[in-house]
Amino acid sequence: MDRPKHSPLSLLAQAIVALAVSALILVLALLGYVQYVEGARAAGATRVEPLDIPGESLQLVYGTGRAVNGALEITGYQASDEGQIAIAVRRGAFSAEDFPLLRFGLDTDPGGPQVDLLWRLASEPGMVKSMPLSDTDAGSAWVDLARNPDWHGRVLEIGFYVTADDAGESVSLAHLTLEPRSGWGVLGSHWHDWTAYRGWSVRSINFLYGAVNADSLSPVVAAAAWSALAVVLLGVAALRSGRANGGAVLAVLLLAWIALDMLWQHELGAQLASTRQQFAGKTQEEKHLADIDSAMYRYIQHLKREVLPAQVSRIVILHNSKGHNFDRLKAQYYLLPNNSFNFGRVPPGERLHDVDYVLVLGDVPEVEFKPDAGSLQWKHGRRSLSVQRVDSAPMGSLYRVLPVAAEASGKT
Amino acid sequence: MMASLSIPGLLVALTLPWCLGCIWVYWLLRRTGQYNAFVVLGQGYFLGVFCTTLVIRVWDLLGFALNFWQLALVLLVISGCGLALQRWRPGPILRRRPEQPTPSWHLLVGTLLLALIAWRHITLVQELLLRPLYAWDAWMNWAPKAIVWFYHGSLVDFVNPEAWLSGSEDTYTLGNSQASRYPITVPLIQLWGMLGVGSWDHSGVYLPWVIAPLALGLGLYGHLRLAGVALLPALVACYLLLSLPYLNVHAVLAGYADIWVAAAFCLAVCALYQWQIARDWGYAVLWCLMAALCSQLKNPGVVLALIVLFFGLRLWVNLKPVLEIALWVVVAALAMWALVSGFDLQIPLLGHLAFDNGIFEIGRFGKFELAYHAVGAAFVETFFVMINWHLLWYLLLPCACFGVYRCVVQRKPATELLPVMAAMAFVVVVFVFTGYHIAASNFVTLNRVLLYPVPALIFCIGLWFRRREAAAAELQLSFAGSSL
Numbered sequence: 001m002d003r004p005k006h007s008p009l010s011l012l013a014q015a016i017v018a019l020a021v022s023a024l025i026l027v028l029a030l031l032g033y034v035q036y037v038e039g040a041r042a043a044g045a046t047r048v049e050p051l052d053i054p055g056e057s058l059q060l061v062y063g064t065g066r067a068v069n070g071a072l073e074i075t076g077y078q079a080s081d082e083g084q085i086a087i088a089v090r091r092g093a094f095s096a097e098d099f100p101l102l103r104f105g106l107d108t109d110p111g112g113p114q115v116d117l118l119w120r121l122a123s124e125p126g127m128v129k130s131m132p133l134s135d136t137d138a139g140s141a142w143v144d145l146a147r148n149p150d151w152h153g154r155v156l157e158i159g160f161y162v163t164a165d166d167a168g169e170s171v172s173l174a175h176l177t178l179e180p181r182s183g184w185g186v187l188g189s190h191w192h193d194w195t196a197y198r199g200w201s202v203r204s205i206n207f208l209y210g211a212v213n214a215d216s217l218s219p220v221v222a223a224a225a226w227s228a229l230a231v232v233l234l235g236v237a238a239l240r241s242g243r244a245n246g247g248a249v250l251a252v253l254l255l256a257w258i259a260l261d262m263l264w265q266h267e268l269g270a271q272l273a274s275t276r277q278q279f280a281g282k283t284q285e286e287k288h289l290a291d292i293d294s295a296m297y298r299y300i301q302h303l304k305r306e307v308l309p310a311q312v313s314r315i316v317i318l319h320n321s322k323g324h325n326f327d328r329l330k331a332q333y334y335l336l337p338n339n340s341f342n343f344g345r346v347p348p349g350e351r352l353h354d355v356d357y358v359l360v361l362g363d364v365p366e367v368e369f370k371p372d373a374g375s376l377q378w379k380h381g382r383r384s385l386s387v388q389r390v391d392s393a394p395m396g397s398l399y400r401v402l403p404v405a406a407e408a409s410g411k412t
Numbered sequence: 413m414m415a416s417l418s419i420p421g422l423l424v425a426l427t428l429p430w431c432l433g434c435i436w437v438y439w440l441l442r443r444t445g446q447y448n449a450f451v452v453l454g455q456g457y458f459l460g461v462f463c464t465t466l467v468i469r470v471w472d473l474l475g476f477a478l479n480f481w482q483l484a485l486v487l488l489v490i491s492g493c494g495l496a497l498q499r500w501r502p503g504p505i506l507r508r509r510p511e512q513p514t515p516s517w518h519l520l521v522g523t524l525l526l527a528l529i530a531w532r533h534i535t536l537v538q539e540l541l542l543r544p545l546y547a548w549d550a551w552m553n554w555a556p557k558a559i560v561w562f563y564h565g566s567l568v569d570f571v572n573p574e575a576w577l578s579g580s581e582d583t584y585t586l587g588n589s590q591a592s593r594y595p596i597t598v599p600l601i602q603l604w605g606m607l608g609v610g611s612w613d614h615s616g617v618y619l620p621w622v623i624a625p626l627a628l629g630l631g632l633y634g635h636l637r638l639a640g641v642a643l644l645p646a647l648v649a650c651y652l653l654l655s656l657p658y659l660n661v662h663a664v665l666a667g668y669a670d671i672w673v674a675a676a677f678c679l680a681v682c683a684l685y686q687w688q689i690a691r692d693w694g695y696a697v698l699w700c701l702m703a704a705l706c707s708q709l710k711n712p713g714v715v716l717a718l719i720v721l722f723f724g725l726r727l728w729v730n731l732k733p734v735l736e737i738a739l740w741v742v743v744a745a746l747a748m749w750a751l752v753s754g755f756d757l758q759i760p761l762l763g764h765l766a767f768d769n770g771i772f773e774i775g776r777f778g779k780f781e782l783a784y785h786a787v788g789a790a791f792v793e794t795f796f797v798m799i800n801w802h803l804l805w806y807l808l809l810p811c812a813c814f815g816v817y818r819c820v821v822q823r824k825p826a827t828e829l830l831p832v833m834a835a836m837a838f839v840v841v842v843f844v845f846t847g848y849h850i851a852a853s854n855f856v857t858l859n860r861v862l863l864y865p866v867p868a869l870i871f872c873i874g875l876w877f878r879r880r881e882a883a884a885a886e887l888q889l890s891f892a893g894s895s896l
Contacts, residue, residue: 063462204545205548205665207658207794207800207855207859208657208661208798218797223803224796227803249635257802261528263799265532266585268536271539276538278542279543280687281594287542324548329552330551332587333556335583336559337559339584341573343583343587343589349577352577359733
């Protein structure tokens with residue numbers, strides 16, 4: 001006699017139960033491993049109490065701030081080479097090995113200041129160690145400090161290092177809590193690694209880690225283990241009941257995929273919030289000025305609007321780099337539709353056929369401008385090109401190639 | 413650069429090629445009786461975009477300045493010709509396969525998946541429109557050509573740096589010395605958007621990069637439904653494809669060629685599959701066109717186009733299995749002999765083809781030193797650790813086992829998989845046996861090349877969920893086709 005088929009709702013229920021049991025088993029396994037296996041290894045070590053550092057107890061070294069509900073709200077920054085910075089620390093030594101886990105809370109706007117954890121080691125008191133922290137939406141997040149190779153020995157001070165593009169950007173530093181290793185802490189650190197905002201990088205187009213750090217547990221591996229165990233559980237259930245439940249297996253796989261996809265959607269949503277903060281309501285020009293390459297854009301627009309002629313020019317770009325360099329390639333892109341040759345540190349050859357300008361981006365030691373001779377010289381002065389400097393700025397210098405020089409430049 | 417934007421121009425630039433393509437795909441397929449609206453929309457978008465780039469090339473060749481509305485008029489005339497042809501030569505009435513009623517829970521789950529796809533792509537569109545051009549190769553290799561052509565109103569030549577130094581004032585070169593030789597279809601897609609928008613510096617130019625995966629999804633769904641896959645598994649296949657983070661990244665960080673190559677190859681495989689079933693010439697034309705598009709997008713696309721053409725030819729010739737095996741043995745023997753003794757040939761269109769002392773030379777593609785490189789770890793990491801492909805490669809392991817079981821035990825050879833497996837073999841050979849192993853180890857191009865066969869792979873796996881009666885009908889049609 002044929003057994004009745006499972007109803008769709010029953011298949012879904014089986015899949016959800018299997019996934020729930022699978023998740024429970026994996027979580028218990030992790031908690032058990034940390035508690036008993038790692039705990040056994042650390043047997044005999046003194047158990048320390050968590051070290052709680054409320055934001056308001058931090059000492060501001062750079063910048064200004066005020067205590068708000070136990071947190072430290074940064075209200076002012078100090079200008080430095082790296083932008084507007086604020087540093088708040090807690091002084092007092094402790095052993096890094098006693099506190100492999102960090103629980104922290106901070107609240108920033110999307111696209112707001114970059115906040116790093118900073119610490120100083122007794123073994124290298126002159127060096128400041130750091131690692132980036134991400135917004136925790138006013139709650140708490142865990143970080144597994146034990147994975148950081150610089151977290152060892154005696155720590156002299158610990159705190160927050162805040163870098164802002166704009167002095168008006170706000171950040172609230174709620175707390176730092178250093179904790180001994182615990183299963184929940186490890187679990188929390190994995191969750192934080194998967195859900196913390198990562199943002200685009202120039203490498204995003206090539207590959208995507210699903211976590212903050214490359215050495216974090218991959219959410220893909222976790223989802224695969226989670227769904228595989230659920231499938232095994234369904235298989236065991238099918239063997240025991242004698243009823244096939246292939247539909248529930250497919251549902252498990254689809255649900256695990258959707259769960260993983262929600263993590264990715266969360267990242268895309270956070271990225272969009274940050275992008276809105278950066279670009280929304282701006283003209284295209286303003287967007288470029290708010291972008292990561294704004295300095296280069298501003299410089300090239302200055303050249304195009306105030307120095308170069310309206311018609312297209314032939315330009316040789318020189319830069320102290322080999323291969324594909326971001327700055328020099330962006331300069332070429334923003335110079336379009338000007339016609340650029342963008343290779344090398346020195347002008348290409350003794351003759352420059354129909355070249356109008358030479359743009360020296362940044363400092364290029366191989367090339368030297370001799371104002372008295374009115375020439376660019378390279379190869380220790382053995383080669384030269386008659387030019388007129390038409391613009392000089394911190395980003396670079398633009399030289400107009402003199403017509404006679406373009407025809408007869410060569411050995412001096 | 414900061415010219416005022418033309419919203420009507422942008423809308424026409426986005427929709428006119430799509431309409432044109434749909435009209436002509438419909439014209440091609442309606443006489444076959446084997447189509448649906450999703451196939452027409454999916455294949456139509458890529459055919460329309462391809463046709464637009466060809467019109468721009470011909471227009472420039474004739475010496476006319478590139479003017480958006482004049483080009484749009486030409487596209488409108490081509491669309492009108494397609495419509496007129498359909499009026500004058502009506503095709504047969506569409507043979508609809510009797511559909512089983514779709515259970516309501518299928519519709520419910522399907523709606524949820526569509527909502528997830530919509531949520532994802534609304535996010536992507538907002539991100540794309542807000543952000544200036546971001547992806548590295550987009551502004552280094554592809555967009556500069558379009559910008560220069562937009563400015564000059566003609567397809568000015570791009571040459572290598574040496575030629576630039578000794579060439580005329582009218583030629584350009586790029587910051588990547590290789591990029592001047594890249595095929596020009598992707599810059600032409602960008603140029604068309606720029607002409608429509610009236611500016612080269614607007615994110616709207618890159619909207620086709622979000623539309624392309626959606627059109628691919630429509631095509632995938634349409635072909636699966638046409639093959640007899642039920643609504644829910646066809647939608648699941650679409651969701652799996654359109655939720656892939658790596659595909660999403662190539663949509664939102666727009667401007668690369670790879671998403672177009674992947675789509676053209678997938679739709680060529682879909683058309684090839686449909687042609688294999690019923691041998692309707694409309695599908696033969698379609699897979700030839702998609703292969704041609706593939707070859708015009710990026711250099712690896714030439715190899716993918718050759719793969720499609722080879723398997724199309726194989727289906728057309730339809731040799732008996734014994735004869736085919738004998739032929740493969742001869743080809744393998746000849747290949748071994750050529751590798752051992754070396755060869756040096758001049759092939760028309762391709763150029764110099766030679767193999768000597770472990771170095772393989774293929775015309776304009778350059779020289780490749782063949783040697784084994786251990787890049788397995790990079791493959792494992794991208795397949796199973798990174799989030800690029802979600803759980804796709806984990807799911808492929810049981811799928812591969814099922815495929816072998818289906819092929820060996822159930823004696824159902826998955827011939828539709830052959831072009832995809834050939835494309836996968838191409839990926840493996842390139843990264844394991846040539847200097848490109850570095851680009852695999854540092855992940856610079858590994859995933860980009862893996863993207864090419866992935867949509868087609870999802871199509872092939874989706875086919876395994878055909879209804880039994882559809883599979884049986886297909887088998888009958890296949891036999892009928894093979895006896896022609």
